Amino acid sequence: MKTAILIPARYASTRYPGKPLAELRQKDGTTKTLIQMTWEAAQQVAGDHAIHVATDDARIRDTAEGFGASVLMTSSEARNGTERCAEALDQVEADLIVNLQGDAPLTPPWFVEALIDRMAQDATAQVATPVLRCDRQTYEMFTEDRRNGRVGGTTAVFDRNLHGLYFSKEVIPYIDPGKLPDPIPVFHHVGVYAYRPDALRAYTTWPEGTLERREGLEQLRFLENGHTVACVEVDARGRLFWELNNPADVARIESVLGA
Template sequence: MSVMIVIPARYASTRYPGKPLVRLKAPDGTNKTLIERSWDAACGVTGVDRVVVATDDDRIRSEAENFGAEVCMTSPECANGTERCAEVLDKIGGDAEVIVNLQGDAPLTPHWFVEDLIAGLRSDPEAEVATPVLRCDGRALNGFLEDRSAGRVGGTTAVFSAGKKALYFSKEVVPYTSIKYADDDETPVFHHVGVYAYRPSALSSYPRLSAGPLEKLEGLEQLRFLEHGHRILCVEVNGRGRQFWELNNPEDVPKIEAMLRDIATSEE
């Protein structure tokens, strides 16, 4: 079963314009752009046949080609990363049987998250889409709550059935809990990791589906699948002690650089 990873990247982010080209310093002295660090993460996943950067911006295309990435230029009319992945599938997807959307703002995505995600989709023939979820410890949950109280979106949370079928995704912290958790406590909140694995039929159908009210309110592309009755499998992944964060706001840059230092220290 051939697997293609697509990294959607656009320059005109509403919250953080130009963020794919933001530089992130690592302890090894490298000062790479966000898109290159996301590419590095994709190339570290085993069992992948192809990695493609999908963009509509020549600045991102030039940067990606400079570090050796394959690039597919996509329409500026794509509303989100899933539509951009669907266009890549249509243009150059070939015989890909699983298409992974590894969003370009998540360079800390561990390789085993994506490997577990692909395995989960393969093991559930009824699932049309799969996405990873990570149980929050107290430190992660408190970070989400602090961001929301400051008017920032710190991440997306997910709720799902006993059979791991997605019920809802939100930029609010759900489910609600009034309990105060210590940093190392296990919590009932799951962080939705912004990665998706699609079967080609589901991905191809996506641009033809209308955006529903929930997608419009939350600004979350995966809700379009749910609103049209498609099954999304939530695959619980193990963080193995690694902190995970997407780059959503300028304030996230020092957080991610600190996490890069923590990762380097843990691997010594």
């Protein structure tokens, strides 16, 4: 199965303009841009996969080409990473498209490998995405963001067959703060997707959904149109996973990097 990993990146983020070019301190004291770190994370995925940055911005293009990335130019009309990946379809040859969003440099390679394996084993699956059970530290990061009025990571709920029921920027399901169970029944949605090309093409034919617009979550368009999103549970293997959603997350990620 020929796989292409696309890294959609836009400059005009509402919450964090210029986010792909944000510089993060490394353990050795140097800095790297978020887009370069995500590119390097994609290179760690096992297998011979094409890797491309997909953007509409010349600044991101120039930066990415500067560290050796292949860049696919897309239009400024793409409203989210899935639409940008769909726009790039005509520029790649692949049986499977992986969307590794440019704000998740801490994504372990085995998260992506688990998605690819799931799609290889289940020919009926059209879209798949990872979910990660929250440990106490991650759950507290979620609740801290909400207490401070920040929109942080995304949580997911799914049925017994691991089919997504809903994704939200709220912390779901609700847990009584005085009765936090172990293990914690909250799953962090990891913003990586694997799509069949036909699923991507169908996505662009549907209007933006009401829930998608309210939550600002692109994957809800699939659910709102009656299409299954397969959730693949992954294990962080002791590593902290977090995306760069807000400027406040820079310090969190740098702490993981040991900077």
